[in-house]
Amino acid sequence: MDERKVSPGLVLLAVPLLAFLLAPVLITIPISFSADPYLSFPPSGWSLRWYRAAFSGGAVLDAFATSVILALIVTALSLLTALPAAVALVRLRWGWVSALEGFLTAPLLLPAIVLGLAILIVFAPLGLLATFPGLVAAHLVVTLPYALRVLSTALAAAPLAAEEAAATLGASPLRVFWRVTLPAIRPGLAASAALCFLVSFDEVVISLFLTGPRLTTLPVWMFHHVENEADPLVAAVSVLLIALTVMIVLVVDRTAGLSRTFVK
Amino acid sequence: MTAALAVPPPDMPNPRRLPAGPALLAAIVAVNLLGFVAPVLNLLRLSFLKVDAIGTLRQSFDLSSWRAILTDGFYAELLVDSVRTCALITGLTLVLSYPIALLIHRCRGTVRTLLLVLVITPLLTSAVVRTYGWVALLYDQGLVNGVLMALGMSAPLRLMFNTVGVVIGLTEILMPYMILSLLAGFGRLDPRCEEAATTLGASPLRTFLRVVLPLTLPGIALGCLLTFVLALSSFITPKLLGGGRVFLLATEIYDQAMVTLNWPLAAALSIVILAMFGLALVLYGRLVRKIG
């Protein structure tokens, strides 16, 4: 109806910039099919050797498995911890709620390099370095603020009147939550789960401080690999990761809406 | 019965109050205290300790880390270099992001969603992957040098393992944050204002300079704050594209913590980064108040 015209000059300006933005992600695709033993562009030939290498190399698969299991555990714990907290913050309307919310989302403001160092120093004497519980705890510090924020937004938008209606119809507070509130915030739950999974799965800086040769996550393995060699193996792994990311983004878009989750 | 009814009872308990309120918050507060508050306070304490030659901590008050940062010329230079590089990155990111944000703001429906996906997908792609992509682009045998050589250049340009590579890579990596901040600020941009300016006889350029730009200043300020702060604390990209030859605050913290094992110095440098964050926030606050 209200069709607003976009000036061709703006499109001409923006398209190369978008290309610049996407270039490093896109270039990994042709490189992953390279037949060369080292990084070069354009490759002298094409092959699937680096995908085979990714799936046969024990280190990549181990790191991938560690990252997936870690991200799943962190996501589950994040939701279980953040959901009750979000209910308390949104529904109880205490005077100091906004202060508490600021305090609970403060870890997001801290640079990962500082947080990583701080956690390293505390975890080292506790024997938590290069252990699974150590990684889970450190990732939770970062994922919980995201989960809390998305779930609080979802809960605040959930219709209070429907909850009250359920109460007048005889539902106890727990049943109101289970039968009315939870279904209403299902998109928010999906969005926050996806976000927690991605944040944990992609986390590299804090993990760098907490991993070791015995236990490493996929991003940390990739970091060390890029640091030490220039071959297309990381490209093959990257393409697989990008595919995974796009899938998760699409799921979020379907369930919660992309703009609502990320443009705030 | 009527008589009994007439007496109002004292204030009664709230039937809807959840007595479990604090219990609901206990877990998240515990994680926050143990994983965030305690480690950060410990960082501050540690910056006043000292390590000896073999790397063991001595539990006595010591100012050597702070003395090194304040008097050693290397750290002064590191600080100035970091700020200068991050400011440059922030400016570049703004200039390159603004047209994209404006385009997304002007588009509707499927095109808008598609553009948002294009912007958010890199944001959700690991920084390691994107930095690797820049290695593939900027390497001596990479795409950019390949094109330049094909055009007749005799030797490849050194685009990596120096500040140029770090600036290019970080600019691209931080663009999604800038674009999303700008978009949030563009909410104030009413298309009717632009139309009004046009009907009053302003050329497109003057409409942009006199109407669009001033209205989007809050978004610009927010985006610049975010970009600067993120650039200052970035570690992966400077480490990989700088190849150990570009010294920035964040890489120095990592090296001191993991290579030199001088935790007190790393802690003190962390405090310096936090102080600069605070400074950037204060500047931002002033700017926002000025814009109104």
Added chain:
Amino acid sequence: MTTDAPGHLAIRGLTKRYGGFTAVDGLDLDVARGELLAFLGPSGCGKTTSLRMVAGLVPASGGRIVVGGRDLTGVPTHRRDMGLMFQSYALFPHLSVARNVAFGLEMRGIGRAEREARVREAIALVRLTGKEEHRPAQLSGGQQQRVALARALVIRPQILLLDEPLSNLDAKLRDEMRVEIREIQQRLGITAIFVTHDQVEALTMCDKVAVMNGGRLEQLGTPLDLYERPATPFVARFVGRINQFRARAAGGTVSLGEARITGAGPAEGPVEVMIRPHRIALSPVSAPAETSDAPLNTVAGTVARTTFAGDVLHYEVAVGDAMLCVEEATRSHAGPVAPGTPVRLSWRPDDTLLFAAAA
């Protein structure tokens, strides 16, 4: 039964304070079994807060709520057994019409066979048979309204609470639903409270009306009581249209223009004088004075403005310093009286309401 026995619903000294602000201040009233009572008042008068305290959604700061002899004051909402129909309907968007209506029965652990029968019956009652499997979003506003009513009624609540249920409907649908809700309420003989800011809804639907203002009960009475015998100037102003001006009473009369008029109220001191526009008869000065058993209040004035509004004529008539509104039914044989015409206004002394005013 004695007249001062508490009604089916008895509210005593009900109070709600938010910090220093008192939203509801010592509300006392009784609702008889099967009666429909309206809480009427402007926004912010405490009517919705009172209703929500009755439902248990807002904790009372003081006072009691007793239903059928049982003190419900400390009882949580879900054990109060009240059906509440929300202004926004508050249907569960993720459940079908039938599941919405069945919700309260499920909460009461009622067996499947009975549940389905009662749901069917309730849906038929609100004339939505055939829409059982629709989602709320697929229904029109009026249909959603009916689902909300069925959902509140199917649990056979002790009290039906209606919170501005008609305010989201367009005018025509509102008239229909008004009749329908009243009919269903009377057929089921259910005790009900209806919150509204619309005096027409309160007067046309309800057995009794509680007019509230500033957290206090101004008057509780039948619609006729409120209209004919308003207890306070607020009620007189809020219910129906009224002329008002301030004057000083002496010997039971006040002066208006050059005449003195008599009315019901204090005989001496500063007063608020109120007269309903349609109780005033307007006639040309040339016409013979109206005959009546009782002496009429009669004043002379000049028509200042005439407005034709279809079925009625509005006049503004200058009487001395005062300006009186007069409403007359339009008659086919007589045209409107033109502005500038000197006229005579007359009405019965009983129709002059006098309220003591602050000096």
